[in-house]
Amino acid sequence: MEYKVVERFVSINGEGRLAGQLAVFIRFAGCNLNCSYCDTQWANKDHVTYESMNAESIYEYIKSTGVRNVTLTGGEPLLRDGISDLLKLLSEDHELLVEIETNGSVDLKKYSAISGNTISFTMDYKLPSSNMESEMNLDNFSYLTKNDTVKFVSGSMEDLEKAKFIIYKYDLINKTNVYISPVFGQIDMKDIVQFMMDNHMNGVTLQVQLHKVIWEPEKRGV
């Protein structure tokens, strides 16, 4: 199986539980959604320039960096079934900690079977301002554990209210890790903190995309 890789680089992870730690990123082409705020729309275009790589060459690249945290992202990394081959290969290397950034629309059942301790999902729940909420696969919540994360990228008060509703309806704080992240530059983070305080949102983590604070927000390859 050949994978379409649009970017591969080492940086600090700007998002999720391993934020601030070095990570090696593999970004795959293409997505089935079209979020209003997507910061990687370029990677989803039909004619994007990509490198064709197989599972072994991706693994070799990862090992050559000497970095142990791996983030598979995109685009939507789980769009094609063949990604299982890569996930199996990576899961066999117990030195690696593999995170998959996925958009919440793809059925995680078949992938959760592969994922041992070394592979974790960071799954978005797409909120109203993304315009993609109707695509969410709610069954996915039953496959997530404390090794995984649900992320609510919020751009409005309506988004925050919906995030709160979903978090408590599905008891997410007791099942998995829960993150709220601002749509970059679109909402005052003070309002998110106030919302968290007003609603006693214990166990929820607010996170800003660190790489956009460190570098120019539009910069690629970081």
Ligand SMILES: C[S@@+](CC[C@H](N)C(=O)[O-])C[C@H]1O[C@@H](n2cnc3c(N)ncnc32)[C@H](O)[C@@H]1O
């Ligand atoms: C580009 S997506 C790729 C993975 C997958 N398609 C997804 O949406 O989870 C990676 C992460 O970046 C987040 N993201 C995209 N654009 C953003 C923005 N403008 N501000 C904050 N987060 C953003 C997404 O919500 C997702 O959590």
Ligand SMILES: Nc1nc2[nH]cc(C(=O)O)c2c(=O)[nH]1
């Ligand atoms: N530094 C950095 N950290 C990230 N964490 C998740 C990313 C993504 O685009 O999925 C990302 C990214 O693009 N850059």
Ligand code: SF4
């Ligand atoms: S699902 Fe992810 S890659 Fe696809 S449009 Fe939304 S943010 Fe962008």
Ligand SMILES: [Mg+2]
């Ligand atoms: Mg990103």
